[in-house]
Amino acid sequence: MLEDIIRMFKEKDGFLSGEEMSRRLGITRSAVWKKMKSLRDKGFEIEGSTAKGYKLIKSPEFSIEELKTLIKGDFGKEIVFRETIDSTNTLATELAEKGVAHGTLVLADNQTKGKGRLGRMWLSPPKSNIYMSIILRPEIAPKDATMLTMMSAVAAANAVRKATGLKADIKWPNDLLVSDKKLGGILTELKSDPDRVIFSVIGIGINVNIKQNNFPSDIRPIATSVREEMGKSYPRTLLIAGILEEMEKWYKVLIKKGRMPVLEEWKKLSSTLGRKVKATVGNEIFTGTATDIDEEGMLILKLQSGVLKRISAGDITMLR
Ligand code: BT5
Numbered sequence: 582m583l584e585d586i587i588r589m590f591k592e593k594d595g596f597l598s599g600e601e602m603s604r605r606l607g608i609t610r611s612a613v614w615k616k617m618k619s620l621r622d623k624g625f626e627i628e629g630s631t632a633k634g635y636k637l638i639k640s641p642e643f644s645i646e647e648l649k650t651l652i653k654g655d656f657g658k659e660i661v662f663r664e665t666i667d668s669t670n671t672l673a674t675e676l677a678e679k680g681v682a683h684g685t686l687v688l689a690d691n692q693t694k695g696k697g698r699l700g701r702m703w704l705s706p707p708k709s710n711i712y713m714s715i716i717l718r719p720e721i722a723p724k725d726a727t728m729l730t731m732m733s734a735v736a737a738a739n740a741v742r743k744a745t746g747l748k749a750d751i752k753w754p755n756d757l758l759v760s761d762k763k764l765g766g767i768l769t770e771l772k773s774d775p776d777r778v779i780f781s782v783i784g785i786g787i788n789v790n791i792k793q794n795n796f797p798s799d800i801r802p803i804a805t806s807v808r809e810e811m812g813k814s815y816p817r818t819l820l821i822a823g824i825l826e827e828m829e830k831w832y833k834v835l836i837k838k839g840r841m842p843v844l845e846e847w848k849k850l851s852s853t854l855g856r857k858v859k860a861t862v863g864n865e866i867f868t869g870t871a872t873d874i875d876e877e878g879m880l881i882l883k884l885q886s887g888v889l890k891r892i893s894a895g896d897i898t899m900l901r
Contacts, residue, residue: 584650599635687713687716688714706795737767741765744820763804853871861895
């Protein structure tokens with residue numbers, strides 16, 4: 582019902598009379614008044630006038646009800662929202678095991694055990710950032726699953742660019758950067774048979790409104806947020822909707838046209854290629870110039886000796 586009211590407000594520029602709302606929603610005038618109170622309690626700024634009715638002045642920074650009104654496709658058609666969760670990827674995996682639909686979104690305001698790759702943690706304080714996981718059931722072979730991470734990075738970088746105008750780029754394999762600092766990260770988890778992917782959970786974390794001094798001191802020098810880069814806060818609702826739209830678009834490109842267009846776009850958005858980097862792969866360290874990524878998404882390093890080295894997993898540090 583609250584979603585219907587938000588939709589009605591957005592259809593109309595001016596005031597909506599209490600009478601019209603009560604007629605269209607099939608509820609009494611006093612029930613309309615109560616709904617306005619619930620919306621205000623959720624942070625919506627609504628002007629009320631006895632003569633003219635109600636008008637939406639401003640939406641809150643985050644609203645699950647408003648998010649639902651912005652979703653047009655299959656990604657995010659089903660949303661599971663939790664105020665607090667250990668990790669959206671963990672819940673998404675449990676739900677995927679139970680058979681929830683392709684495109685289901687698991688979203689949280691805060692994570693107590695946010696996961697990075699390789700057992701690392703993802704800092705996930707409340708009321709500021711995006712923690713989302715999307716369940717996909719792609720008909721692809723496990724060996725092609727890296728492309729899901731690549732297409733998600735492309736989608737997330739493009740969504741940030743479109744929504745905020747910030748020049749977000751991608752650091753191999755899964756970091757979203759702005760001004761060479763980490764704005765977000767992607768954690769792809771997979772359940773598969775030997776020959777096919779059963780489901781994949783794509784976890785995306787993006788620092789939106791966290792302030793620089795709220796990062797712990799070890800992360801502060803390497804991390805940033807939309808707010809820090811734009812100099813003002815940005816509504817999470819709009820960015821989440823934008824990410825879902827771009828994800829669905831790039832997923833369709835991948836399934837219909839194959840990996841090449843996704844890899845081309847990844848290369849355009851990459852801040853890694855052409856740079857001198859240090860790559861840490863397990864206990865080994867390689868230094869060289871990142872020259873390309875191959876068809877599997879592996880990073881190709883030209884070592885100082887001139888030898889080309891393919892790297893499939895690991896971390897890189899930009900040297901200049
Ligand atoms: C990643 O790992 O970049 C993947 C992050 C995925 C997080 C999302 S949130 C929704 C979903 N549910 C989850 O539980 N996870 C996903 P990695 O490349 O391993 O980077 C982790 C490293 O980044 C840490 O060791 C820190 O150094 C740093 N870090 C941790 N939290 C950060 C933050 N909020 N912003 C920037 N850097 C951070």
